[in-house]
Structures are given as C-alpha cells and as structure tokens.
Amino acid sequence: MSGGRVERRLAAIMAADVARYSRLMGEDEEGTLAALRAIRREIADPKIAEHRGRIVKTTGDGLLVEFASVVDAVRCAVKLQREMAARNTAIPAGRRIEFRMGINVGDIIIEEDDIFGDGVNIASRLEALAEPGGVCISAAAHEQVRDKLDFSFDDIGDQKVKNIARPVHAFRARLHEPTIGVRDTSAPLMGLPDKPSVAVLPFANMSSDPEQEFLADGIAEDIITGLSRYPSLFVIARNSCFTYKGRAVDVKVVGRELGVRYVLEGSLRKAGNRIRVTAQLVEAETGKHVWAERYDRDLADIFALQDEITEAVTIAIVPAIADAERQRAMRKPPDSLDAWAAYQRGLWHYSKYTPDNNALAQKFLQKAIDLDPNFSGSYVGLALAQIQSNDLGTRGLLETLNSIEALVRRAAALDGADAEARSVLCFQLWRRGDYEGALAEAERALATAPNLASAHHMLGATLIHSGRPKEGLAAIERSMRLDPRAQQSASRVNQLAMGSYLCRDYEAAIAAAKRGIREHPEYPNPYRWLAAALGQLGRIEEAKEALEKAIAVAPATFEMYVGQRVPWHRLEDYTHMLDGLRKAGWEG
DSSP states (O other): OBTTBOEEEEEEEEEEEETTHHHHHHHOHHHHHHHHHHHIIIIIHHHHHHTTOEEEEEOSSEEEEEESOHHHHHHHHHHHHHHHHHHHTTSOGGGOOOEEEEEEEEEEEEETTEEESHHHHHHHHHHHHSOTTOEEEEHHHHHHHTTTSSSOEEEEEEEOOTTOSSOEEEEEEOOSSOOOSOOOOSSOSSOOOSSOEEEEOOOEEOSSOTTHHHHHHHHHHHHHHHHHTOTTOEEOOHHHHGGGTTSOOOHHHHHHHHTOSEEEEEEEEEETTEEEEEEEEEETTTTEEEEEEEEEEEOSSHHHHHHHHHHHHHHHHHHHHHHHHHHHHHTSOGGGOOHHHHHHHHHHHHTTOSHHHHHHHHHHHHHHHHHOTTOHHHHHHHHHHHHHHHHTTSSOHHHHHHHHHHHHHHHHHHOTTOHHHHHHHHHHHHHTTOHHHHHHHHHHHHHHOTTOHHHHHHHHHHHHHTTOHHHHHHHHHHHHHHOTTOTTHHHHHHHHHHHHHHTTOHHHHHHHHHHHHHHOTTOOHHHHHHHHHHHHTTOHHHHHHHHHHHHHHOHHHHIIIIISOOTTSOHHHHHHHHHHHHHTTOOO
16 A cells, blocks of 8 residues: 555455365365375466466465456356365265365455455355365356356355354355367367477456556567567468457467467556556466566656566567477477477487587487478578587588588578578688678667577677677677577687686686586587686686686687687787696696
8 A cells, every 4th residue: 555545446256265275274284285285286286377377375174365457356266176086986985185166246345466356256155155076156156257158057046154243145166067069179170380389368457457458468469579570480461460469368379379389468557656567478378378477567657667667578488489489399200300309309309518518419400300491490501510519629620511501501492581591600700700790690680670689699708809898798698688598508608708808808708608507518629728817817726627628628629719710710819818727827
C-alpha cells in the first residue's frame, strides 16, 4: 500500500488444499511431502503458469492463486484435477493425493505480494465445499464461464459457510463427462518449420489501470520485432499472434494452430509508480517451461522502460531456445538424426572445446550438410569447428584457412541474409590480416541482426587485432551481455585476455585468462596470455608455471602462435606478446 491508500482490484481467486492431508502425513510424512513436491513441480506449477496464474502463497497442503481471467482459473482447475485423476490411477487408494479446489471472482485488497478480502475468503470456503478431486465455484464465477467452457456444472444452491454473513450460491464442475461438439485439438494443424519457431502472445495487463494495456501490447510487439532480426529463428507475425488477445489459451493449442515449437507469454502489473513484467517461454508440445523471468522497474520514461524490458527479454530467450534445441537433439539416437538435429548435435559438441568433442562436432555437422546441402547453418557450424580445431592444434593453419573460407562463402551464397555466415566470414578475413574487409562483414552482419552476439564478438576480435583493443573489448563485452552462454565463450574470454594485455592492463588480462582456463581447461590460448601478463608483472614463478602449461596443453598451437607470427597478429602486438613470454622464461 502507498500513502495510506488501499489498493484493490477485481480478480479470480483459486484456493486449493489436500483432502485428508493430516492422515496422509501421519502415515508417511516424508513420502507425502516428496509426492506433493513432485506434483507441484510436474503438474500444478506448470499448469498455473500456462493459464497465467500467480501463486500468491502456499501452506503445507494448499495454494492460493490469483488469475486475471475467471475462464483461465476454472480451466486451470479442471485440467489440474483431470491430470491428478489420471496420475492417481496407478496409486493405491489409501495413498492418493487429491485436491479440493474453490474458485471465486471478486474484489481483493493487495498488500505487497499478498491478497485479502471477501473475494479470497469465499474462495477458501468454496474449497471446503468441494469433493476430493473436485472443483466448486461461486455463482459470480459461474456467470462468467458457463457458455465458454466444454464442460458443465451442477447447481448445489445456497450454502452457509463459516465467517461469511450471507449464503454463498455454489456450483460443482462436472469433471469426467465426455465433451461434445469440441474440436479435437490433438492433431497438428500446421507442420513445424525447419528451424526453431516461436510465437509471442499479447502480454496480459493484470493491473487496474487500462492505460497499461498500451505498454503491454508495445512490449509484445517490440519483442516480435526484436526476435525477427535473428536469422536462426522463425517468428510468427504480430497479426497472427494478436488474434489470441483477450482469450484464455492453451499453449499446446497455440503451438498446433500456428505451427510453432515455442510460445512466449507474459503479463504486466502496475502498483503505484512501479511496473512488474513477467515472461515465460514454454515448449508448446510438452507444456514444459524453458525459461522464465520477472522484471521490476520504475515507471518513469515509458518508452525507455519498454525498450529496456524488450531488450532484456529478447536477448534472454534466444540462447534459451538454442539450448533447448541442442538438448532435444542430444536426446535423439544418432542414427535417427535429420539435418537440423545433426546440426544441433554438432553445435553441442563444438561448445565443449576439447579435441575429442571437436572431432564429433565436425562429424555431425558434415552429416547435416550431407542430409541437407542447402541449409547454410551447417556450413557455418562446420567452419567454426574447423577454426576451433586450428586453435586446439589438431589441424594445420593453411589447410584450415582455405577450408573455412570455402564453407562460409558457400553459406553466404545459400542465404545472403545469414548474419551468422557474415560473422564467420569476418573472422576468416581478419585471420588473413584483412581487417578492413573483416570490419565491413561485421557491419553487414549487425545491420541484418543488431543483437547477434556472434557478430559483436567478431567485430570485437577484429578491432583488437587491428590495433583498436579498447573498442574491441567493448564489443566483446556487448557480445557477452547479449549471450552469456554462447558456444564461443572460450574464444570470447580469450579475446578479453588478449585485448586487456594489448591495453597494458595486465591484471585484467590475468583475470580473463584464468576465467578461460577455469571454464575450458583444454583450450590452450588463455595459458599463453596468462604467462605473458604474469611475466610483465614480474610474477615469475606463476609465469613459468603458466608457460609450461601453455606448451604442454597443445605444443602445436604454441609453436604456431609463438614460434612464428600468424597472419592476424600485427608485428607490434606479436613483439609485445614475445616480450611477456620471455620475461616468463621462454627462451625462443
């Protein structure tokens, strides 16, 4: 509450508790608690989130949940009870956990994150009227849902309930009757595209201020625009997504109707001068939550707020989708992989930064090319894996440079708008010492996809190697902000170490190198910068140890970078590196 004023709003409230809870706890306390935790994790919490509910609080055996829509609340309760009934068929009658649920719609009082008032009290009393495994709703709730759901209700009349002055008119949902005249939603209406597909539903305005509807719509629209700039995603257009505005939806149905694998939904609440935006990414086929986050902000400049939340959501869910896709591919037997799954499997192995995984990455990425020669992403992935093999010392420099260029030019020819291909082409050009051409390709990639982490990474690397390390470090840090878990994380952290070293910030170089070694101990490049930076600071014993490891982890890589000057190292930078290594004890 703010300034003594009581904040109220209209809401649907669901109260639930476990029937015969005391008996269950008395017979098997640990087993009952474990079963309840599993039900919350596997059934209750996902279903509540799917129907845009907010769990206000929990008790030992119960839940209090707030919904913006009565239809959502009742549909959620019925689906929960039906899933619990199916789950309980395999459990002995005496050990079954059965919920009773009551739903009311009414005025509530909001105090911080809790809710109070007669609307809440009546929901709790309706819960007590429900049978184990049943749902009981108020007449006010029934009035709003009776023509909108595919099941009916029994009128049980006025009920006298504890601490409520007037009788409460109540209805019980018929949970197990067959549905008639309802479309079969199990069959897919659209096939899935050959890359990750996502629909962004309109964000629900759950505040009492109708003006926030514009902000909620603006955030959803801007997220659609932001995601559309990523070449790796198939994004449903705004007009199709907004046909679901104001409707209670099941993400599984949305996935089938729009032909998408992922659905992003969210809500907005306003309290005083504060805004809370929640968002969750759901795998449509399974209803599994892939990612969820909450953003609390001051409502000052509404456009700046909209931009800030849009960027935060967009850059968070792109890597979440990529990670989910790789996990899906890893669950498939190798013999059953299609081109997309083989591509994802290759990227998963590539992200491990070890020689053995790199060999597997190249195997799966080549398989993806063989299965679909017209998919540009596989060529880009194979080029990245070959770059990594060069750094790991398992492939020769000249052979790698020629092969990488052929792969990325093939990818660019297949898809001129593939910003990731442009990013790798940038990499290839600065590795040949063509910094001007590399910067042009990085700018082309960023013009197509301004938030593409790999494009910022390649821009940063080009700037660092071309004598502009301070600018390069800023671009690398931007890349890491956009995708904290990027597959090129070892390379990015190594670029931080190198850029800091070239800026003569040896302490920062040591910190970055140690981070790289900690995260990817078989990746050799950070050891070299660690040894050189320690040498420059006169920490000779530590420097000698780092130097020994730099040579031992990958002797061929050390010889390539130190015994001779690679094309992408300027003479002054190479000389500066040798100076630090000599101080560390290198005698070459």
